[in-house]
Amino acid sequence: MGDELILGIESSCDETAAAVVAGGRRILSSVVASQVAIHRKYGGVVPELASREHLRQIVPVVREAIEQAGITLPDVSAIAVTRGPGLIGALLVGVTYGKVLSYALGKPLIAVNHLEGHVHAVLLEAHIAGKVPELPAVCLIVSGGHTILYYVKTESASGNGASHFSYARIGGTRDDAAGEAYDKVAKLLALGYPGGPVIDQLATHGDPNKIQFGGPKMKGNPFDFSFSGIKTAVLYHLRRNPQLQPEIESRQAALARGERTAAVLLPLCSKETLDLVASFQHSVVEDLISRTLDAAEQYAVRTVFVSGGVAANSALRKAFEAEGQRRGLQSYFPSRALSTDNAAMIAAAGYPRFVAGERATILLNAEANLPLA
Ligand code: KG4
Ligand code: ZN
DSSP: OOOOEEEEOOOOOEEEEEEEEETTTEEEEEEEEEHHHGGGGSOOOHHHHHHOOOOHHHHHHHHHHHHHOEEEEEEGGGGEEESSSSSSHHHHHHHHHHHHHHHHHHEEEEEEEEEHHHHHHHHHHHHHTTOOOOOOOOOEEEEEEEEEEEEEEEEEOOOTTEEEEEEEEEEEEESOOOHHHHHHHHHTTTOOOSSSHHHHGGGGSOOOOSSSOOOOOOOTTTOBOOOOHHHHHHHHHHHHOOGGGHHHHHHHHHHHOOOOOHHHOOOOOOOOHHHHHHHHHHHHHHHHHHHHHHHHHHHTTEEEEEGGGGOOOOOHHHHOOOOOOOTTTTTEEEOOOSSSOOOOHHHHHHHHHTTOOOOOOTTTOOOOOOOOO
16 A cells, blocks of 8 residues: 555535545545535525536636645546435536546546445544544444445455455435434524534524424334434424414524524524424434444444534534443544545545556446445
């Protein structure tokens, strides 16, 4: 294993990202152009708008990643690009540009699964902190598009010292992703988009035990999730409590003026609303933690990874660490910047595949529903 430079390209959802990573571990640059401002007024990602924005951003974002790394394009050893899962039109922009660069530069192209990228975001962060997580691990990937549990293990591949990672799916959401629940609840309560960061901050001002939502009642796999019920429960709570309507309207007015920070929204929230927000978050976090840690115990691992946009949540991090420690498990998270979609994690995930000699051809296609396992 050397210090080869991998250019990562990511465009699966609403972030156009490029990064240069040396030896699969050292981030030389990581540029993310977020489309949040474009999708905000719709309260969710609009696929057609996402594709168009990726088209506008992909060239300058890659150029900036190369410049910030202090290199030129011919210095890269390979290009790693997200092949799926994600929005097909969005993925196609990155895949096509990756293929063009690979062909023009005569450099190998590596196809990467976006979910594998989220696993590698944890490994990148651990490396930065000088830690070596013990594998196998159970990994929770929790974002606006995914809530899924994997068993992750590694084997040293033949001779070249590269690690080969393999994944087995343990469970996943049967309906909404956890981040989607945050975003939908934020929309119902007029707390802006995306909902996660604001709810994260407002929840610290409410009583998390005020409203008992009760976890989802599901038969079958105990490691599956469901978050559509809690969103509906919040909707019914608002219908039963019409006195909360005027403050929703005043927050809507604030959002329309572009005032969307938690500091601005906090004085526009009653104690009842703050309790509702805190109780919603408590219920989601409890559910994520208990199923993940139960899976870790069932699969007899001592390490838990948590990655994806919702992994940025402060309550989730704190509770994972505390509860994990109580159960004798070590929890690892990426930094907030590496939790949400980025291309450094794609370059990192592509590196072992590059070393192992995997190559994608010019026929590579994007796959919206690409499974990891
Ligand atoms: O990974 P990501 O950037 O994009 C994908 O969905 O793939 O995740 C975005 C999601 C959104 O649903 C957002 O509300 C949620 O992550 N999120 C959070 C926090 N920061 C972002 N959810 C809870 N707490 C946060 N601090
Ligand atoms: Zn993601």
